[in-house]
Amino acid sequence: MKAIFDAYREEAERVGNPSGPERLGLRRTVTIAARETSAQEAGAVAARLLHSHLAANPRVTREPAPDAPGPSHNFSVSEDELITGDPVHVTDQIVAQCKTVGAGHFLGIINMFGPKPAILEGHHLFGSEVIPVLRRASV
Numbered sequence: 001m002k003a004i005f006d007a008y009r010e011e012a013e014r015v016g017n018p019s020g021p022e023r024l025g026l027r028r029t030v031t032i033a034a035r036e037t038s039a040q041e042a043g044a045v046a047a048r049l050l051h052s053h054l055a056a057n058p059r060v061t062r063e064p065a066p067d068a069p070g071p072s073h074n075f076s077v078s079e080d081e082l083i084t085g086d087p088v089h090v091t092d093q094i095v096a097q098c099k100t101v102g103a104g105h106f107l108g109i110i111n112m113f114g115p116k117p118a119i120l121e122g123h124h125l126f127g128s129e130v131i132p133v134l135r136r137a138s139v
Contacts (some may be wrong), residue, residue, distance in 0.1 A: 001080065002107070005101040021104030026097060030108040031084045032130070034123045043084030046113040050082070083108075087129035094130070095137045106134060 005024060012019035031046045033039035083093045094106055111122030 001078070001097075002101050005103065008104070021098075021102055023125055024101070024103040025105030025107055026103040027083055027107040027109070028081060028083045028094070028097070029121070030081070030090060030094075030110050030126065031114070032087060032090045032110065032125050033118070034086060034121070034125060036086045036089060039089075041113055042111070042118060045081060045087045045113075046084075047082050049113040078102060087125050089119075091124075091130045091133045098137075 008024075010051065011018040016020070029046065029050060031039055031043035033042060080097060083090055083097075098104070098106060108126065110126050114122065120132045
């Protein structure tokens, strides 16, 4: 992802468009739970379900995708796509990935594959424990 973000910034600079962290965002699938072990168990299920779901999509490939796909329109799903853990570990992973690529915004798909109570818990934990730390973080 860093290479893609760097290429975008380079091209934006070449044509005179701003491309700082305030203009870039990173999207990830997040599995979060109060206990690390619970998050890892749910994250393993989420990973299997995500890969199973994507396996049926003919556009998905596990091979690296170029920044601007050609006629095949393939894309890849990296291991970085899945952020899993308790609130502290999730926050650390988000901050590290955003810093690596230079993104100042984050879009998380929270506990997408969990049962309703886990989805609600994930959204609560993300809102109450992760977002306040992310607001103070800088890229």
